[in-house]
Amino acid sequence: MEAFGVPGISPTWASSSKDLxxxxxxxxxxxxxxxHGILNEVFWPSTGRPQIRDLGFIVAREGAWYEVKRVHSYTLSTPAPEVPLPQVVHRGEEYTLELECLVDPNRDVVLVRYRLEGEGFRLYPLLAPHLGGxxxxxxxxxxxxxxxxxxxxAALALLAKPGFTRASAGFVGFSDGWQDFQRNRAMTWSFSRATGGNVALMGELLAPAGVLALGFAETPEGAHTLAASSLTEDYGxxxxxYLEGWRAWARGLKIEGASPELTRMARTxxxxxxxxxxxTYPGAVVASLSTPWGSSHDDPGGYHLVWPRDAVEAGLALLAAGQVQDARRMLAYLLATQQPDGSWPQNFYPDGRAYWQGLQLDEVALPVLLAARLEEEGGLAERAQVQRMVQKALGFIAQNGPYSPQDRWEENAGANPFxxxxxxxxxxxGAAFLEEPERSYALSLADAWNARIEEWTFVENTPLDHQHGLRGHYVRIRPPGTMGLRGRVLVQNRQGEQxxxxELVGLEFFYLVRLGLRSPHDPRVRDTLRLVEALLRVDTPSGPFYHRYNHDGYGEHADGRPFDGNGVGRAWPLLSGERGHYALLAGEDPLPYLWTMARAASLGGLIPEQVWDSPPIPERGxxxxxxxxxxxxxxxxHAEYLKLFLAWQQGRPSEWLQGVAQRYQSPRPPQILHWRSDTPHRVVRPGQTLQVEATRPFTLHFGFDGWQEVQELxxxxxxxxxxxxxxxPALLQGHRSLEFTRRFEEGWERRDYRVEILQEG
Structure with a gap:
């Protein structure tokens, strides 16, 4: 019999509140x-493809029924922090339900061992398919x-050992099993089919103890075969x-610490x-197996996508923890997904298909840092292929930098310290992977850009500085255009606010210290830190957290409603990790920031993207x-926590590369000024070479002191x-100014430029 209520209520994903x-x-x-003590999203055949919303349980006997998720009274444990074998015990009124979940290492099957104790109680699994995402x-x-x-x-099959006594299919919100219990206080419906909608399945288990098998395949028959074969094999x-696979992997970890709690969090x-x-795609690391505010929408993307930035963060963290092979796979995957022009998409499915269409230059640079770190550790394989990747990536940076179409928060174009x-x-x-003359050019360009970071991102004597008694500060971002630091920034998620x-301050500048480009005691860094502590820090019972930037709008509304394109920016635990890295390099104690991140974690040790930073709203959790x-x-x-923990043990951040830090351990004035139309130089000092550049051939038409001595090169x-x-310098000597324009293949540039030439004395 077909269930009633087609197509059901509008579907959503499960809450992003995960235990494990x-x-x-x-x-x-x-x-x-x-x-909430039950299975939530299950992904198959890759980390980018969620296939169910959840698999929960109703416990019932005559006159009483309980959905264990809503009762929300359970404990969670694992054999070890690095072994994801959850053992959940739900306790309610006169019943106890024990669950253990794992994946069959040889099959596309999730197994759930269950045991229900309680006089007269029966157990009813509730399954909400969300196939095809x-x-x-x-x-x-x-x-x-x-x-x-x-x-x-995409198909699934749910089987039980020893089996079901009866089962039903229905449409969510109308004829599903939960509605049956809500209306009738018992399982009374036995619909055989629900076609084309938001559907759910429920069964009554034959025995109080046994094993469920949830199999996935391209066909129902295939899913049944996999689930049935898993049940045929002894669960033990x-x-x-399953355990041996994880324990063998964990034997390669190099994680020890004086604090058992912090060490446990690192291993988790x-x-x-x-x-x-x-x-399916080894080395592909998605940002999260959850969907932000998932219980309010059905967005198929979620965070189950690969961001090159997040993937490199994971690779650097695992490499520091001793897992060289993991880092190698991640680098190999990045080599495979690099675009012909040397860039990477903003994010993409694990198979490499682009999802969003933005471009972030940090995501082009970070894979180079992972390769360099592997090289320092002696763990780099296939160096020739890595050389090609590095050359393409640095070529893209050289031709398109330093301004990025998007910052690391994926919101604004411009220049930012990170x-x-x-x-x-x-x-x-990356210069170490190049041959001459490209090696020297990469180093020269690095010196030139490094010397101009403050010119592009540091302001002085602003109202904000006067208010806080500072000389100046690093801004969150310098917008593109002629106004530069005097311009305005469109704040995303705030209904068009500019x-x-x-006035916009963020923590991006911390990376200048973390990479070895600036001293932690640089007065400009210290002044900006004071501003960050005043504007972005929020102290909570868990410890100090930080907002991404003032005026941020990415987070719940003030009343706790989910983010819906607008909201109020909340505090991010990973930024406590960035603050902790700075503390370590500045000679301060990083432990308060490690503890803060650890205390923000869920029951199973999962660290969230954001924490609530306002008065409690218990009804919204x-x-x-x-x-x-x-x-x-x-x-x-998690990568940030792990890297901070290991930096605390090892004395330096994972991103600290010797070649970079040594090059900039003291100020390094550039010998060559790389003039470009989007980053022009207005002055050339004695002894400096001016190099006029473009990304295509041209002829330089130039003269001195008001277009005298006109020449072409x-x-x-x-x-x-x-x-x-x-x-x-010899060509510039004795002149007060340089005037020039350029002629490209298609014709003149139709614009003149002027650079002032300073002379000795």
Whole structure:
């Protein structure tokens, strides 16, 4: 019989409040999440493809029924922090339900061992398929001893050992099993099919103890075969293989510490990073196996996408923890997904298909830093292929930098200290992979850009500085255009609000210290730190957290409603990690920041993207210093925690590359000024060479002192796909000014430029 209520209510994903994530280290292509003590989204056949909303349980006997998720009274444990084998115990009125979840290492199957104790109680699994990455247009049915669902080329089968006594399919909100219990206080419906909608399945288990098998395949028959074969094999044997896979991997970890709690959190973080790596596409690390504010929408993207930045963060963290092979796979994946022009998409599915279409230059530079770090550790393989990747990446940076179309928060174009810093570090570290003349060009360009970071991102004597008694500060971002630091920035997620660039402050400048480009005691850094502590820090019962920037709008509304394109920016635990890295380099104690991040974690040790930073709203589950409704876990946050923990042990950050730090341990004035139309120089000092550049051939038409002594010189290839004309000090000597324009293949530039020439004395 067909269920009533087609197509059901509008589907959503599960809450982003997760307890744990897990997968098997074998050939299986399944990943599970756990939230509120039950299975949440399960991913197959890659980390970018969620296939169910959740698999929960109702416990019932005559006259009483309880959905364990809503009762929310449970404990969670694992055999070890680095082993994702969750053991959940739900306790309610006169019942106890024990659950254990794992993935069959050899099959695309999630197994759930269950045991229910309580006089007269029966157990009812509730399954909400979201096949194909959406709750729309799913079909569910009951056939024989199995529960099925299908959408297109994705199918699932839920089987039980010893079995079900009965089962039903329905439409969510109308004829699903939960509605049956809500209306009738018992399972009274037995619909055989629900076609084309937001569907759910429920079954009554034959025995109080047994094993559920949830199999995935392209066909219902395939899903049934996999689930049935898992149940045929002894659960204990499958469990032993699962445990051995993780224990073998964990033997390579180099994580020890004086604090058992902080060490446990570090080992948990390594597990979280490893779980987020794909099996179908090895080395692909998605940002999160959760969807921010998922219970309010059906967005198929979520955070189950690869961001090159987050992937490199994970690779650097695992490399520092001793997992060289993991870092190698991640670098190999990045080599494979690099675009022909040398860049990477803003984010993409694990198979490499681009999702969003933005471009962030830090995501082009960071893979170079991962390669350089592997090289320092003696763990780099296939150096020739890495050389090609580095050359293409640095070529893209040289031709398109230093201004980035997007910053690391994916919101604004311009120049910011973080993106500038990683570009400079990549040019220096990557130069070791290049041949001449490109090696010298990369180093020269790095020196030139490094020397101008303050020119581009530091302001002085602003109202904000006067208010806080400072000389000046680094801005969050310098917008493109002629106004530069005097311009205004469109604040995303704030309904079109614009703020003066000099009023926006972020933590981006910390990376200048972390990469070795600036001293932690630089007065400009210290002044900006004072501003950050005044404007962005929020103290909570968990410890000090930081906002991304003042005026941020990415977070829940003031009343706790989910972010819906607008909101109020909340505090980010990963930024406490960035503050902790600075503390370490400045000779301060980083432990308060490690403790803050650890205390923000969920029951299973997952670190969220954001924490609530306002008065508590218990009815929405929002409490100061605890996870908000944003993504949890966040790979970037776990990588940041792990890197800070290891930096505390090892004395230096994972991003600290010797070649970069040594080059800039003292101020290094550039010998060559790289003049470009988007980053012009207005003055040339005695002894400096001016190099006029473009990304295509041109002829330089120039003269001195008001267009006297007019000459022409053809541009030559200077390296990394750039062309330039070099004007040596001897040619400039004795003149007050240089005037020039350029002629390209298609004609004159139709614009004149002027550079003042300073003379000795």
């Amino acid at each position: 994530v897990g997968t098997a280290l074998g050939t299986a292509r399944v990943w599970f999440t756990l939230g 959406s709750g729309h247009d799913n079909t569910a049915w009951v056939e024989g001893s199995a529960l099925y669902a299908q959408k297109g080329m 044997a499958v469990r032993d293989r 973080s390594t597990m979280v990073l490893r779980v987020h790596e794909d099996t 993106t500038l810093g990683v570009q400079v570090a990549a040019l220096v570290a 703020v003066a660039a000099e 929002l409490f100061p210093g605890r996870p908000s409704g944003s993504a949890m876990p966040l790979v970037w946050a 053809p541009a030559t290839a200077v390296g990394l796909g750039c062309f330039g004309v070099q004007l040596e």
